[in-house]
Amino acid sequence: MEIASxxxxxxxxxxxxxxxxxxxxxxxxIYTKIVGIAKQFKTIAKDDPRRVxxxxxxxxxxxxxxLFYYFQPLYNGFGxxxxxAIMTVVVVFEFSVGATLGKGLNRGMATLLAGxxxxxxxxxxxxxxxxxxxxxxxxxxxLQAFALTFIRFFPQVKARYxxxxxxxxxxxxxxxxxxxxxxxxxxxxHKRISTILMGASVCVIVSIVICPVWAGEDLHKLVAQNMxxxxxxxxxxxxxxxxxxxxxxxxxxxxxxxxxxKSVLNSxxxxxxxxxxxxxxxxxxxxKYRHPWKxxxxxxxxxxxxAYRIDALNAYINSEIKAPEEIRxxxxxxxxxxxxxxxxxxxxxxxxxxxxxxxxxxxxxxTNAKNSAKKLNSLLKSRINNWEEINLLxxxxxxxxxxxxxxxxxxxEEIGQGVNELASLANFKTxxxxxxxxxxxKVIVVxxxxxxxxxxxxxxxxxxxxx
Amino acid sequence: MEIASxxxxxxxxxxxxxxxxxxxxxxxxIYTKIVGIAKQFKTIAKDDPRRVxxxxxxxxxxxxxxLFYYFQPLYNGFGxxxxxAIMTVVVVFEFSVGATLGKGLNRGMATLLAGxxxxxxxxxxxxxxxxxxxxxxxxxxxLQAFALTFIRFFPQVKARYxxxxxxxxxxxxxxxxxxxxxxxxxxxxHKRISTILMGASVCVIVSIVICPVWAGEDLHKLVAQNMxxxxxxxxxxxxxxxxxxxxxxxxxxxxxxxxxxKSVLNSxxxxxxxxxxxxxxxxxxxxKYRHPWKxxxxxxxxxxxxAYRIDALNAYINSEIKAPEEIRxxxxxxxxxxxxxxxxxxxxxxxxxxxxxxxxxxxxxxTNAKNSAKKLNSLLKSRINNWEEINLLxxxxxxxxxxxxxxxxxxxEEIGQGVNELASLANFKTxxxxxxxxxxxKVIVVxxxxxxxxxxxxxxxxxxxxx
Numbered sequence: 001m002e003i004a005s006x007x008x009x010x011x012x013x014x015x016x017x018x019x020x021x022x023x024x025x026x027x028x029x030i031y032t033k034i035v036g037i038a039k040q041f042k043t044i045a046k047d048d049p050r051r052v053x054x055x056x057x058x059x060x061x062x063x064x065x066x067l068f069y070y071f072q073p074l075y076n077g078f079g080x081x082x083x084x085a086i087m088t089v090v091v092v093f094e095f096s097v098g099a100t101l102g103k104g105l106n107r108g109m110a111t112l113l114a115g116x117x118x119x120x121x122x123x124x125x126x127x128x129x130x131x132x133x134x135x136x137x138x139x140x141x142x143l144q145a146f147a148l149t150f151i152r153f154f155p156q157v158k159a160r161y162x163x164x165x166x167x168x169x170x171x172x173x174x175x176x177x178x179x180x181x182x183x184x185x186x187x188x189x190h191k192r193i194s195t196i197l198m199g200a201s202v203c204v205i206v207s208i209v210i211c212p213v214w215a216g217e218d219l220h221k222l223v224a225q226n227m228x229x230x231x232x233x234x235x236x237x238x239x240x241x242x243x244x245x246x247x248x249x250x251x252x253x254x255x256x257x258x259x260x261x262k263s264v265l266n267s268x269x270x271x272x273x274x275x276x277x278x279x280x281x282x283x284x285x286x287x288k289y290r291h292p293w294k295x296x297x298x299x300x301x302x303x304x305x306x307a308y309r310i311d312a313l314n315a316y317i318n319s320e321i322k323a324p325e326e327i328r329x330x331x332x333x334x335x336x337x338x339x340x341x342x343x344x345x346x347x348x349x350x351x352x353x354x355x356x357x358x359x360x361x362x363x364x365x366x367t368n369a370k371n372s373a374k375k376l377n378s379l380l381k382s383r384i385n386n387w388e389e390i391n392l393l394x395x396x397x398x399x400x401x402x403x404x405x406x407x408x409x410x411x412x413e414e415i416g417q418g419v420n421e422l423a424s425l426a427n428f429k430t431x432x433x434x435x436x437x438x439x440x441x442k443v444i445v446v447x448x449x450x451x452x453x454x455x456x457x458x459x460x461x462x463x464x465x466x467x
Numbered sequence: 468m469e470i471a472s473x474x475x476x477x478x479x480x481x482x483x484x485x486x487x488x489x490x491x492x493x494x495x496x497i498y499t500k501i502v503g504i505a506k507q508f509k510t511i512a513k514d515d516p517r518r519v520x521x522x523x524x525x526x527x528x529x530x531x532x533x534l535f536y537y538f539q540p541l542y543n544g545f546g547x548x549x550x551x552a553i554m555t556v557v558v559v560f561e562f563s564v565g566a567t568l569g570k571g572l573n574r575g576m577a578t579l580l581a582g583x584x585x586x587x588x589x590x591x592x593x594x595x596x597x598x599x600x601x602x603x604x605x606x607x608x609x610l611q612a613f614a615l616t617f618i619r620f621f622p623q624v625k626a627r628y629x630x631x632x633x634x635x636x637x638x639x640x641x642x643x644x645x646x647x648x649x650x651x652x653x654x655x656x657h658k659r660i661s662t663i664l665m666g667a668s669v670c671v672i673v674s675i676v677i678c679p680v681w682a683g684e685d686l687h688k689l690v691a692q693n694m695x696x697x698x699x700x701x702x703x704x705x706x707x708x709x710x711x712x713x714x715x716x717x718x719x720x721x722x723x724x725x726x727x728x729k730s731v732l733n734s735x736x737x738x739x740x741x742x743x744x745x746x747x748x749x750x751x752x753x754x755k756y757r758h759p760w761k762x763x764x765x766x767x768x769x770x771x772x773x774a775y776r777i778d779a780l781n782a783y784i785n786s787e788i789k790a791p792e793e794i795r796x797x798x799x800x801x802x803x804x805x806x807x808x809x810x811x812x813x814x815x816x817x818x819x820x821x822x823x824x825x826x827x828x829x830x831x832x833x834t835n836a837k838n839s840a841k842k843l844n845s846l847l848k849s850r851i852n853n854w855e856e857i858n859l860l861x862x863x864x865x866x867x868x869x870x871x872x873x874x875x876x877x878x879x880e881e882i883g884q885g886v887n888e889l890a891s892l893a894n895f896k897t898x899x900x901x902x903x904x905x906x907x908x909k910v911i912v913v914x915x916x917x918x919x920x921x922x923x924x925x926x927x928x929x930x931x932x933x934x
Contacts, residue, residue, distance in 0.1 A: 044617075051617065051620050054616065055612075058612050062612045063608055067605075083641055083645075091633065138534075141529050145525050146522045149526070150512075150519065153518050154507065170553070170557040170558070177553075266736070309778075311776075312871065312874070396869065397870065400866060404867070407779070
């Protein structure tokens with residue numbers, strides 16, 4: 001009995017403590033969750049502050065459009081159709097100007113076209129009499145939905161007019177089968193189209209006027225940045241791979257900056273999306289209306305090609321090279337030069353692309369890299385004296401690195417050509433320094449390339465050009 | 468005068484001929500254009516016949532939903548709200564069941580939530596009086612649009628709830644600021660929600676009942692297919708690379724089938740999209756509701772890793788190998804075996820994945836490949852007699868191939884582990900033959916591996932296991 005009563009006494013306090021603990025742990029859980037979300041908010045905003053601005057722009061546009069509801073004269077004019085302005089803003093407003101313009105134009109055009117077709121279909125069907133009308137209308141709806149849905153699978157259509165096709169199907173259905181008389185339809189279509197155009201205009205104007213995000217500019221920067229990432233890797237790799245094992249402690253720090261190139265491997269999709277948006281954009285900043293965006297995709301493809309090679313190279317960054325000193329030294333100098341020169345060429349290309357200047361010294365770096373590759377080849381051709389101390393196994397990693405680097409030199413040369421094509425297509429500016437080189441009528445002959453303390457010393461010899 | 472009159476005489480006939488020619492060329496142009504489009508239609512339909520079926524399904528669903536307009540009693544019940552059913556079908560119906568379900572659920576949930584919030588906001592604002600009401604409503608619209616647009620940038624939200632967020636913003640705006648009285652809003656919200664639910668149900672039912680396209684199944688097949696493509700390349704490469712130059716004519720034919728692997732390099736995006744859709748799908752066929760779709764992404768990543776190496780290898784497929792016979796033969800046999808065994812392992816993994824059986828012999832192929840790699844290593848370690856005839860330059864391509872192949876063996880092993888993990892997560896079936904191997908309690912010792920006429924002959928020796 002005593003025990004039972006004690007139990008009975010303890011129960012409520014036990015229950016209370018448990019409840020308190022549960023509440024405490026729940027409270028802590030919620031708190032950690034909220035802190036986690038807040039942190040994520042911060043990183044996302046910090047990653048690209050334009051996201052915050054974009055959100056503010058959407059809020060502003062919606063508030064602007066909702067004014068239609070508050071001003072009685074405007075509301076009296078359009079009535080429930082005001083809804084279409086809000087719908088348009090929510091659906092059309094995208095992050096970049098190109099995407100917004102593309103969606104806005106698609107929506108506007110498709111609405112006009114589908115409205116006309118829908119009225120036509122409605123008129124045609126209603127002329128055939130009460131019995132045939134619904135059958136004919138049903139047939140129209142089925143056929144256009146079938147045909148347009150299939151057309152959406154066309155790659156060219158999917159890339160640029162997908163949204164328009166959707167609106168075409170939607171509007172045609174809404175207009176053709178709505179049970180109104182034709183004059184009512186025309187009035188409705190008029191109201192709906194004006195509100196949609198108003199909504200789309202608000203989107204486009206806000207998107208262009210307030211801190212515009214240009215997809216074209218983003219594509220331009222992305223391609224330049226990808227080139228720079230590969231350049232960084234190659235420069236770093238040159239320094240890293242032949243480092244003696246003593247200074248391996250500091251090497252780990254630099255290694256983290258080397259894996260930046262990984263993001264380049266999967267950049268195809270974002271480049272294509274940006275290029276599609278960029279085609280909708282009017283001229284802005286340094287970019288004219290018909291800027292050769294296609295060329296960026298070509299350069300992007302070449303950059304990825306190079307990134308695949310680099311990924312293969314990256315597998316060797318942790319391998320210890322045990323080859324005999326003689327061969328090691330022989331391959332080391334030329335390989336390092338190839339890697340570093342390629343890296344410099346890419347960085348130079350990236351820099352000149354960013355500034356939209358003609359690349360000046362990139363070709364030179366590529367030539368240097370190619371010369372190093374040739375030098376390596378001739379070194380390898382000439383036989384080495386003490387072959388007996390070599391075993392092939394030790395030479396293989398070195399040989400592979402040298403071989404992949406030779407491939408990379410070719411890739412970098414192609415990237416350089418791609419950038420030069422872009423420069424001529426988009427009329428890149430000639431900078432003062434490149435003008436000087438062109439104007440002096442001098443030929444620069446590279447006499448000697450040396451490597452000292454991680455710097456490449458190029459001894460040149462200027463000669464007057466004799467034409 | 469005569470000349471002038473002649474000119475005058477000729478003019479109309481000349482004009483007429485020109486016009487005729489122009490008309491003819493236009494006619495031809497249009498004809499070629501139409502033929503081109505028709506051909507494209509055919510290829511797109513042939514590539515994936517499910518596209519035609521999908522288009523038919525969309526047509527059917529829209530026709531079904533538009534019946535609301537024709538049956539007077541139904542139309543009387545819902546009135547203009549019927550429009551929302553059509554809109555829902557057009558926007559929600561997607562190619563795969565997962566995408567349709569995802570969009571439908573997003574739309575339904577977001578409409579319900581936003582409707583409730585909107586009615587609340589409207590009620591709150593209208594309680595504050597005539598002056599404060601529009602200001603408060605404007606503030607609500609601005610704040611929710613800002614917050615939700617920003618939340619759309621969260622990667623987790625973007626992947627699965629992007630469409631829901633859009634509908635949330637839209638519906639909240641429409642409901643909260645519409646100038647109706649609260650009881651009217653409740654009636655409108657009720658009609659709208661029921662029509663949206665009806666539209667979404669039609670989509671989901673048609674999408675699941677008539678020839679369903681399961682995103683999960685597509686992902687499963689895609690990953691298996693990618694593995695097979697790499698396997699094909701590796702098998703082909705083994706046969707191709709050490710072929711003597713005599714039979715180079717037929718080699719070009721087989722080469723075209725080798726570049727299939729290129730599509731694997733850029734498969735990341737489609738895999739991720741499919742996995743996101745697959746998560747929405749209920750159990751179907753061999754896949755349960757919580758099938759480990761994430762594991763497919765992991766395997767996909769490993770496959771791409773392997774594809775990058777293969778791309779580096781592909782650069783050597785056209786290079787002529789000039790190494791001395793002795794070294795050539797030494798590296799040839801082991802390299803071929805590595806390549807072919809890796810290819811077989813991948814094909815076996817792909818096959819067992821397709822059938823959802825436990826992979827039986829893949830591990831064996833990987834072991835064989837690893838043994839070949841070891842053999843190559845020990846061969847290279849043992850010095851060769853006539854070093855003097857070798858120059859390193861000739862050995863480098865061979866060495867590179869061998870080295871990249873060694874990397875690929877590691878990749879393939881990792882892919883095998885990934886598939887095994889998937890097999891245990893998804894409870895792959897044990898086939899009869901794999902049961903036999905397990906039940907016999909015998910150890911199979913690989914005694915000899917020979918290469919004869921492009922076939923690998925494995926001599927095995929069975930021993931009873933002594934536990």
